[in-house]
Every structure is written in C-alpha cells, then in structure tokens.
Amino acid sequence: MYIVSEPRLLSDGRNQEIAREEAAVYPPGYLRFLQRFGEGTYRGWMNVQLPDTEVLQPFAEYGLWEHDEDSPITEQQIAECITIGTTVDGDFLAVHPKTSGLLWLPRHEERIKAISLQAREDDEDLYAEVLDEIYRQVYGRSQEEAVYYEPWTGxxxxxxxxxxxxxxxxxxxxxxxxxxxxxxxxxxxxxxxxxxxxxxxxxxxxxxxxxxxxxxxxxxxxxxxxxxxxxxxxxxxxxxxxxx
The missing domain is CATH 3.30.310 (TATA-Binding Protein)
Incomplete structure (x- = not known):
C-alpha cells in the first residue's frame, strides 16, 4: 500500500484509549491500522476515522432508513452505533456493540446493510483487504487501481x-x-x-x-x-x- 505522506500518528493518550477498546467489536486490523497510519482516506473513497459514539445519535430520530424484521438493527439502535468511517459520498460505516459484523448506513438508499466478513487474523495490513471487501459487497465490483492511503496530516x-x-x-x-x-x-x-x-x-x-x-x-x-x-x-x- 502506497502511503501518500508521512502519517500523523495518534497522541499517546489516544493510543492508550484505543488499547483499552474491545477489539472484538471492530473489524480485523482496524484499531492497529489507526495506530500505525492514523486517520486518513483510503483509495480516495473511505475516510478511516477514530471510533465515534455520538455522530449517529441524532439519526435515530430522522427516519432516514426503513426498518422491518429483516433490518440488522432497529431504528433506536442507530443511536448506539459506533461510527468508524465515512465515504466521500456521505455513507456511514459503523459497528454496534450487540450486533456482529459491520453496518453500512447509505446516504442515498433506504435500507441499512449488514456486511459479513470472513474471520481474519488481527493485523493492521489486513484492514485494507477488509475495506476492499466492503467495497465489493456494497458496489458489486472491485477497485482495480493501485492501493494508496492519504493520511490526514493537518x-x-x-x-x-x-x-x-x-x-x-x-x-x-x-x-x-x-x-x-x-x-x-x-x-x-x-x-x-x-x-x-x-x-x-x-x-x-x-x-x-x-x-x-x-x-x-x-x-x-x-x-x-x-x-x-x-x-x-x-x-x-x-x-x-x-x-x-
């Protein structure tokens, strides 16, 4: 993976917070990826961000997505989701503490999608593969271009x-x-x-x-x-x- 510029590493305090996070809640390699490369944009598509427990809370009241017995979470559970990424188009990638797998909350569609991943060893290099798999499941095709990551240096x-x-x-x-x-x-x-x-x-x-x-x-x-x-x-x- 090509790194566009020198990563802006997380502060010692934020690293300690991440070390205390329950790794099982997050996709394989996500936390270690953040510790190694910091926040940034993957392949010009996905913004890899620190866990955020607040950004989706207001969306539980907006009625943006349809919910029925096939929905992976209820409308009320949206407020409990932890956002770990957003696309440049405004879609959310999130996890829920009581729901296995990843959640895709699309900006321009009416249904939340559950994304399942094969079990993988927790290695920071593999999170890039996780993101590529998410892209395939969401868009039904692969990205053929070279892999690069653009750290947010400030x-x-x-x-x-x-x-x-x-x-x-x-x-x-x-x-x-x-x-x-x-x-x-x-x-x-x-x-x-x-x-x-x-x-x-x-x-x-x-x-x-x-x-x-x-x-x-x-x-x-x-x-x-x-x-x-x-x-x-x-x-x-x-x-x-x-x-x-």
Whole structure:
C-alpha cells in the first residue's frame, strides 16, 4: 500500500484509549491500522476515522432508513452505533456493540446493510483487504487501481488550476502524459475520469480531472514548498492558469 505522506500518528493518550477498546467489536486490523497510519482516506473513497459514539445519535430520530424484521438493527439502535468511517459520498460505516459484523448506513438508499466478513487474523495490513471487501459487497465490483492511503496530516496544502482550451494546445490527458515524462511519478493511477501522479518529495500528488476536462489540482505538504514550486512553474509554463 502506497502511503501518500508521512502519517500523523495518534497522541499517546489516544493510543492508550484505543488499547483499552474491545477489539472484538471492530473489524480485523482496524484499531492497529489507526495506530500505525492514523486517520486518513483510503483509495480516495473511505475516510478511516477514530471510533465515534455520538455522530449517529441524532439519526435515530430522522427516519432516514426503513426498518422491518429483516433490518440488522432497529431504528433506536442507530443511536448506539459506533461510527468508524465515512465515504466521500456521505455513507456511514459503523459497528454496534450487540450486533456482529459491520453496518453500512447509505446516504442515498433506504435500507441499512449488514456486511459479513470472513474471520481474519488481527493485523493492521489486513484492514485494507477488509475495506476492499466492503467495497465489493456494497458496489458489486472491485477497485482495480493501485492501493494508496492519504493520511490526514493537518499540514496539507493545495492549488487548483485550469487548462483552458486553446487551438492546437494540449488536452488534459496529453498534459498528464507530458507531466509523467517530465516528472516520473512514484505511483500513477489513470482511469477514464482522472489521472493521479504521486510524488513522495511533495508528500502528495497532481490530479488531472478528465471528467471536468480542464481542472488540474496539486496537493502537497507545507514543508515541500520547493518541490511544489517547481511543479507549479512547470504547469503554468504548459498553459495552466491559477484558479483564484
């Protein structure tokens, strides 16, 4: 698994709290993953977060999901759930102290889903596999791109640019290819919608948003200003413009 930047480790006090948590309540490797990599975003999809016993409490009164005899929890039990992750689309991943398995509380669907996992050894590296299995069960397909994790460092900066359409100018995919040739990346991910070029010296990556056709974004750590400045100057020289 590629780690985008140096993880922001948990405080000693939070580590001690996690050590006292009842590991059997959580999916395999979850607590140890947090201790090793800290909070962050997995594969641009799932926000891996510290256990939160409060965030779902108000949802027990909202009537967002249907409940019947096949529901894994009652509406009242939503308030007792412990959230351990959220997707970038606003779905919740949670556990309930008296319910085995994981709970998926979708933002845009009406039924809570129970996610069952095969028994696994409690190893932090395996939590990535757990998240991949959750993705398969929820979306019915696998993610084929490289595996990466983006720790929440609190020192991440970003710059947004656009590549305006110019006759005989570079397209966004062409610009991404030229960038990869000029600055060979440590990891690259390309889909029909986006190209990500990761650079350890920046503690971040350059994102070419094919879906929006013109957007380029640079994410970097604040202590990597020199590497960022070189990348910014290069992108500007290729016709990109800063977005104010």
């Amino acid at each position: 020192t991440r900066s970003h710059l947004f640019l656009r590549l305006p359409p110019v006759q005989d100018g570079l397209s966004l995919p062409e610009l991404a290819g030229v960038c990869q040739a000029a600055f060979p990346s440590d990891l690259s991910i390309e889909t029909p919608y986006v190209c990500l070029l990761f650079y350890r010296e920046m503690g971040g990556y350059v994102r070419f948003n094919y879906a929006y056709q013109q957007e380029v974004a640079v994410f970097y750590e604040q202590d990597a200003e020199q590497a960022f400045a070189v990348m910014e100057a290069w992108l500007l020289s290729k016709g990109c413009e800063r977005i104010s």
